[in-house]
Amino acid sequence: EPEVTQTPSHQVTQMGQEVILRCVPISNHLYFYWYRQILGQKVEFLVSFYNNEISEKSEIFDDQFSVERPDGSNFTLKIRSTKLEDSAMYFCASSESRPGGSTPLHFGNGTRLTVT
């Protein structure tokens, strides 16, 4: 079964540094997402992406975050200047149809980001 793959599995960075989290969505999917889960808290929506642009974002997704689909396969999340509170598990997901449609999201294994 095709999978969403995320790299790296664990990233440690210093406060103020830029990080790029990488994802390869399922190849025929058109909608891409980033979620995060701070330890002990719920999975929170960050952003959705379709047709090379952001279709929806949460209040968490402020100016320090950006997403990009640099080529036909990768989908990246960049955090420009990391803060301690950015430490979390970041999940990438993809789906065939738009949010609210009839197909579910498929999630990657996540990248654990630790900001020191």
Next chain:
Amino acid sequence: AQSVSQHNHHVILSEAASLELGCNYSYGGTVNLFWYVQYPGQHLQLLLKYFSGDPLVKGIKGFEAEFIKSKFSFNLRKPSVQWSDTAEYFCAVNAKDQAGTALIFGKGTTLSVSS
């Protein structure tokens, strides 16, 4: 905006016990409902989903969930749990047929099953 509440933070059961995990959502319109499971060290996987039709939906590994519209609930059940069901369970909802609507998750319930 939608929100999801999962009432049980941590549930501890013995093998063969029955399971029911509560999930309530708030949204005035029509919704899609999901349960995802996250086994230790693994990614979120879809357990089951409800889009329309029969409110009792069956998923993988013997799980089922019932959508009760009047109660805004979508509780997850399994008649007899196994040690391998130890995982984190997340209820999620999104608005049906509304463009740009994110999937919103509950806080999750940790299920620990002892053998």
